[in-house]
Amino acid sequence: MAHSSTKKKPVGAMIVMGIISAALYATLLVKQDVVNSTFAQGGLYALLPIITAFVFSYFHGTFTGHFWTVLGVEASKKKMEVK
């Protein structure tokens, strides 16, 4: 935390990604009946859950990454390379 204080924290990006992520989850849960009946049809519809997983992982993954950075939880500065 001590070292990160000098660096600008991605608060804005975290908020934007957080809102998009929350909107995606809200849509998924509010429309769960339509989602389930469409996604479970199998065949080519199998691509829908895969695409959903990629989209959610992008927005929510970026949000969670920024979340820990904003909290000051960052990788050690010493050991960035293994070998």
Added chain:
Amino acid sequence: MHDILSNFINLDAITILYLFGVGFVGGLVSGFIGSGGAFVLTPGMMSLGVPGLVAVASNMCHKFPKALVGALKRAKYGQVDVKLGIVLGISAEAGVLYGAQIQENIKKTFGDAGSNLYVSVAFVVILATVGGFVLYDAWRTYKSGNSQTAETTGKLAKWVQSINIPGTMVYFKSIDARVSILFTIPLGFSTGMLAATIAVGGFIGVPAMIYVLGAPSLMASATELVIAFVMGLGGSLKYAMHGLVDIRLAMIILAGSLFGIQLGAIGTTYVKPFMIKVVMGLIMVIVLFSRGLMVPVYLAQLGLIEKLSEGTVSLLKTTSFAIMIFALMLGAFIVLRAMWQGRQAERLQHATGALEHGKV
């Protein structure tokens, strides 16, 4: 389609919080050791009333995006060998398909109890041998006082690296040597078979990369995330084609696990490499006892031993699940503690450095 839809449970706030929480802890451990969490998530979902196949499919559909995010994060720290991950991942995919076929055949011949017994025995045998060895190796490193120094390549890995089979040799940066793909194919295949059997291929994949190929622990656990991504993507597509993925369950678990995997990945930059082995070995050995408790239940169901009373079966099942949760929580605790200590030590060093240079 009505049949398929009846596979999907109703979600309430408690269920959502439960899945989010287990996802977080599973993600934390996965970010650190490259796999884990699935052995609690699948039975955890089944305890909510989710049918077995839907639980396996939904778990897999959360695993591949989680592994992708974790692999990208750890690639930033220079810990991922993408080529090794893809080479092992493709053969692991074949292993998954073969493993699933074996499972199906056992289920057809011996029913659910036979299939469960097979899974439990695979758990116990593999976790006892591989998990025991990983833990022993970590203990040996700790006792020898070499835990601070870089890892050395074992005898088996040195032998594997010394074999030259023309036309099959590939250079891998994590090993910093050329290895024949005739060695990597069976390792990937076994990882996939284990993933199809007990849902955690990394219990074979990571030790195989460390002890057979000679990869450092940190790189092996990070590369396992690439394997998990390749395997998970293929597996999810296969299950989704049969309409078995409950995307709501998968995405809720993903919501928690993406918080966890980032933290677990950050944790690897603070710890000594042998800590990967400590966490992995401990989880494997504890889970072994959990599954071992279930063996008499399945043996009784198959009529191979005397019938057990309902109370005994219920007690064994509950204890078994509780031990699995304990294994995951202990793993998460060690990761967080090691990370906390690493951060404290680094801060102290930073402060001392600043004092010495007269900055403060």
